[in-house]
Amino acid sequence: MSKRIILICSFVLLTNIITSQTIISGKLTDNDNNAVSNATVTLKSGKSKKIIVYDISDSDGKYSLEFIQDIPKFLINIRSMGFKIIEDTVFNKTQVQNFRLQNQEFELDEVVIKKPLIRVERDTINYDVNSFSKKMDRSIGDVLKRMPGIDIANNGTISYQGEPINNYYIEGLNLLDGKYNLANDNLPYDQVAEVQILENHQPIKLLDSLSFSDKPAINIKLKKNNTFTGSTEFGVGLAPILWQTNITPMLFSKKSQVLVSYQANNRGENLNTKNTKLTPNQFENENYSDQPWLSILELSPPNFPEERWLNNNDNLVSANFLQQLDKDYNLRLNMSYFNRHKVEEGHTYTLFFTPNDSLSLSESVNNFFNVNTIHSNFTL
Numbered sequence: 001m002s003k004r005i006i007l008i009c010s011f012v013l014l015t016n017i018i019t020s021q022t023i024i025s026g027k028l029t030d031n032d033n034n035a036v037s038n039a040t041v042t043l044k045s046g047k048s049k050k051i052i053v054y055d056i057s058d059s060d061g062k063y064s065l066e067f068i069q070d071i072p073k074f075l076i077n078i079r080s081m082g083f084k085i086i087e088d089t090v091f092n093k094t095q096v097q098n099f100r101l102q103n104q105e106f107e108l109d110e111v112v113i114k115k116p117l118i119r120v121e122r123d124t125i126n127y128d129v130n131s132f133s134k135k136m137d138r139s140i141g142d143v144l145k146r147m148p149g150i151d152i153a154n155n156g157t158i159s160y161q162g163e164p165i166n167n168y169y170i171e172g173l174n175l176l177d178g179k180y181n182l183a184n185d186n187l188p189y190d191q192v193a194e195v196q197i198l199e200n201h202q203p204i205k206l207l208d209s210l211s212f213s214d215k216p217a218i219n220i221k222l223k224k225n226n227t228f229t230g231s232t233e234f235g236v237g238l239a240p241i242l243w244q245t246n247i248t249p250m251l252f253s254k255k256s257q258v259l260v261s262y263q264a265n266n267r268g269e270n271l272n273t274k275n276t277k278l279t280p281n282q283f284e285n286e287n288y289s290d291q292p293w294l295s296i297l298e299l300s301p302p303n304f305p306e307e308r309w310l311n312n313n314d315n316l317v318s319a320n321f322l323q324q325l326d327k328d329y330n331l332r333l334n335m336s337y338f339n340r341h342k343v344e345e346g347h348t349y350t351l352f353f354t355p356n357d358s359l360s361l362s363e364s365v366n367n368f369f370n371v372n373t374i375h376s377n378f379t380l
Helices: 002-020 140-144 271-275
Strands: 022-029 040-045 051-056 062-067 073-079 086-091 118-121 124-128 150-152 158-160 168-170 192-198 217-222 227-238 241-252 256-265 312-324 330-353 358-379
Touching: 040 062, 051 062, 140 150, 140 192, 256 271, 271 312, 271 330
Parallel strands: 168 217
Antiparallel strands: 022 062, 040 051, 040 073, 073 086, 118 124, 124 192, 150 158, 192 217, 227 241, 241 256, 256 312, 312 330, 330 358
C-alpha cells in the first residue's frame, strides 16, 4: 500500500515539473522571407537583464529556448551581422514566436596595418625608410644616420655595428665601386622603400663558399622598378662671393643604372670626399696607400669643422654607367675629374727656453695648391 502511494506522489511531482517548463521557439527570416542562420537568440530577465538561456538559429532559421523560471515576462534579444538588432518582450509561457529581421548596412572600423620598422630575414636586416624619415630629411644618407646600428663618419664612411661596409648596392648592383657618397648624399629618401643590411657579406661570388666574410654591406631598395630622380642645388652668398652648385641626375631600371654629377663650390665643402673610394679593394693589400712621397708642407688643420677654415675652389665631374648583361655579368664604366684651387695661410710663433737665454721662432706659411685628378675605371 505504501509503495502505491509513493508511486502516485512521484508521478504527480514529475507532472508538475514537466508542465512548469517553458519552451519558446520560432523561425527567423529576412525581408525576402529567406531563413536567417547563425543568429544569436538570447532570453534575459526583465530587471537585472541576466541571461537565462540562449540559442543559435540553424540552417532553416529555427531556434528553441527551453527554461524553467517563475518570472512573468522576459526580454528576447536577436542579433545577426547585417541585420538590425531585435529586442522584444515575451511572456513566460510556451509559445511560437517568429521574427522578421530588417537588413542593415554598416561600416567596419578603419584598420591600419603598419609595416614593421625592422624585419630580420636570416642574414638580412630590412629597415623601413618611412618609419625613420622626417620632414627635414633630404637624402637617404640623412635617414641612415637615424637607423639603429648604422653610423656615418665625417668623411661619409658607413659602418654597421662598428664594422665599415664592404659594398654599397642599389637594387643589388654595384654602380659606384665604393664611391657611394655620390648616391648617399643625393638620392632622395622618398624614392627608397627599404635599406637592407647584408651581414657576413662576401662581395666576390666565386669566394662565397670558400672565404668567410664578417663584413656587412648595404643594399638600397627603391619603390619603383624604373626610377628617374636626383638632386639639384644652387646657392650664392657673401664674403666676398660664395657659391655652390650640385646637379646630380640618376636613372635606375632593372638592368641599367646611370648616375652623373657636377658639383662645385668655394664655401669650404670638400668635394674630394665624393670622389674617394670608401670600400676596400678585395685584390689589393689593405696597407697600400696612394699618398705621394713628396709634397708641400701643409698646415696642421685646426680643431673645428673643415667648412669653417677650408679656403677652396672645388669642381667635380663624375659619370657612372652600369649595364647588366645577364645574371652573372655586368658592364660598368666609372669616370671622374676633380679640380681644386686651395689657399693656405698660417703663422706660428714658438718660444724656446735655454739655461742661459731664450730663443723665439716666428714662421709664416702661404701655400697655393692646384690639384687635377682624373679617374677612369672600366669593369666587366
